[in-house]
Amino acid sequence: MKQSLGNKTLLPTPVWVIGTYDKNEKPNVMTAAWAGICCSDPPAVMVALRKATYTYGNILAHNAFTVNIPSEKYIKEADYFGMVSGKNTDKFAATKLTPAKSALVDAPYIEEFPLIVECKLIHNFEIGLHTMFVGEIMDVKAEESILGSGDLLDISVFQPYTFIGANAKYYSIGKELGKAFSVGEKFKK
């Protein structure tokens, strides 16, 4: 029996930290959960931001951003990045994390985070309170420590985590459940 919960945004989402430079080249980061991959060719991601965020203007000023995926180790830093604005805070200084200049786009990434994506802005679409920024993935960079042998990424070292808006809580990624395009094979005639 299903119960109606109303028109809410309470689904499980990723936790992405968006890196940008402001107009004075000061690096900034903010945490976003309204985000996802949105195209294979060109490879692209979407992140949805309110106009009120500092990152909104930064992306438009530089036509670039990075996506930085935190490990559990950096959950406190990543949470903080979503609590304060870069307008009046130096979030790198406050957390003692290190901004690194991207090789391919005009945006900084977080040196300490295990997986980062360099994105060139290719579209922005107004939806309502949020604007969708679509970035073409120019490169993905991973810490060598999280590279697996059989799998591309060793998830037990990577330790990304997820956000569930319904509970406003973070959850770890748990055990491996099976291979995609494979576990459902039994239903094929």
Added chain:
Amino acid sequence: MKQSLGNKTLLPTPVWVIGTYDKNEKPNVMTAAWAGICCSDPPAVMVALRKATYTYGNILAHNAFTVNIPSEKYIKEADYFGMVSGKNTDKFAATKLTPAKSALVDAPYIEEFPLIVECKLIHNFEIGLHTMFVGEIMDVKAEESILGSGDLLDISVFQPYTFIGANAKYYSIGKELGKAFSVGEKFKK
């Protein structure tokens, strides 16, 4: 030390099953991982689909779709939904799952899945191989069994899971790590 992996779409993503009717009102479902929440007001989601999918035409024909979140129990069914096309397959018949008519939009949802979202199409944007469909969330419906007492959703009963494209594998949601807008408090001055 970071290693370049190239311009790939290998980030952790959600697993969403998209429900639609075709032009003959036959219910269909497909699994998508290029998806996410994209606006708070109006509450909205984005799902990116290739034109070649049956769901692409179905959404445009009915201006509606549902998002069905599988529990681990239905991982095989959800994987199968991404392996075959509704053009020549009745995926509900093959899996013995039950299509239910949505109350608010012209699209079916999966009766057995624990959490579903009814969406009205409000935008579609061409990105490249994929088109982004933006749906306004009209309602979320949850099985009463997954409703928690303190938290809105009891994750240990809900058991959603995630997909990591880098490894082409599914992973469970693990333990609770902390409250958002709270665990990062210590960095605030």
